[in-house]
Amino acid sequence: MSELFRVEGLTKSFGGLAVSRNISLAMQEGDRIALIGPNGAGKTTFVNLVTGQLQPSAGQVVLNGEDVTRLGAVQRVRRGLVRTFQVTRLFSDMTPEEHVTLTVLQREGRATRILSRFHGNSEVAGEVETILSTLGLLEVARRRVREIAYGQQRLLEIGIALALRPKVLLLDEPAAGVPSSETPRIEHALERLPKTLAVLMIEHDMDLVFRFARRVAVLAAGEIIFQGLPSEVAANEKVREAYLGNYAHARSVA
Numbered sequence: 001m002s003e004l005f006r007v008e009g010l011t012k013s014f015g016g017l018a019v020s021r022n023i024s025l026a027m028q029e030g031d032r033i034a035l036i037g038p039n040g041a042g043k044t045t046f047v048n049l050v051t052g053q054l055q056p057s058a059g060q061v062v063l064n065g066e067d068v069t070r071l072g073a074v075q076r077v078r079r080g081l082v083r084t085f086q087v088t089r090l091f092s093d094m095t096p097e098e099h100v101t102l103t104v105l106q107r108e109g110r111a112t113r114i115l116s117r118f119h120g121n122s123e124v125a126g127e128v129e130t131i132l133s134t135l136g137l138l139e140v141a142r143r144r145v146r147e148i149a150y151g152q153q154r155l156l157e158i159g160i161a162l163a164l165r166p167k168v169l170l171l172d173e174p175a176a177g178v179p180s181s182e183t184p185r186i187e188h189a190l191e192r193l194p195k196t197l198a199v200l201m202i203e204h205d206m207d208l209v210f211r212f213a214r215r216v217a218v219l220a221a222g223e224i225i226f227q228g229l230p231s232e233v234a235a236n237e238k239v240r241e242a243y244l245g246n247y248a249h250a251r252s253v254a
């Protein structure tokens with residue numbers, strides 16, 4: 001499959017602190033990459049640089065062969081570069097159906113009209129239903145956000161991202177704050193994401209990482225110190241030193 005997305009030599013400093021150092025990474029259609037690393041390694045900064053929330057000091061972001069480095073976040077979203085955030089940003093009195101419908105309408109430039117007029121629009125409703133069904137949210141489609149489980153709220157964030165028709169989706173800790181009883185729900189939903197979508201996920205839950213990822217990239221002190229198969233990551237000496245030591249140890253003694 002051909003390359004969909006690439007960053008090259010991405011570098012960012014805050015004052016004297018280099019938080020992203022010469023990061024290069026490529027993604028193809030259907031990729032499933034986990035970006036892991038210790039707290040403060042620069043994972044969220046990397047996502048902010050990729051999606052345009054931050055401008056790099058050096059380096060390039062290329063989507064579908066186009067250099068988007070100087071474009072703002074909204075322009076990148078329109079081209080298919082979409083993210084979710086670590087902390088949910090939902091309206092507690094609105095339903096999942098309303099959130100996703102509004103996003104579809106927003107994408108189509110029709111959100112300024114009254115939402116209820118579109119409840120009968122079968123094209124929009126069909127797309128909303130597909131998204132909610134992909135994420136296992138149909139049964140709560142018409143409940144208020146504040147009444148649904150936190151794991152379902154996190155999935156709704158992904159639903160909103162899907163309504164923007166991403167080609168590359170960056171998930172910033174989709175399981176953060178979700179009780180372990182609900183992680184299977186997240187895992188199943190991630191498995192059902194569209195096959196052609198390229199997904200990069202930041203996550204601290206290593207079981208989820210190893211089930212989801214076909215490739216793992218490890219960031220430490222702003223630098224990618226390893227890219228490879230999940231089966232190789234735990235054996236890599238640099239990774240063990242930087243991050244996985246405790247986890248590898250925990251697994252080997254488990």
Ligand SMILES: Nc1ncnc2c1ncn2[C@@H]1O[C@H](COP(=O)(O)OP(=O)(O)OP(=O)(O)O)[C@@H](O)[C@H]1O
Nearest residue numbers: 014015017019037038039040041042043044045046
């Ligand atoms: N706007 C900023 N100004 C100054 N320093 C910043 C800024 N944003 C992030 N940093 C610093 O950059 C480093 C990387 O932060 P970042 O949030 O990207 O790490 P992370 O790997 O996502 O961490 P976590 O896993 O805890 O979310 C940290 O030392 C952080 O304090």
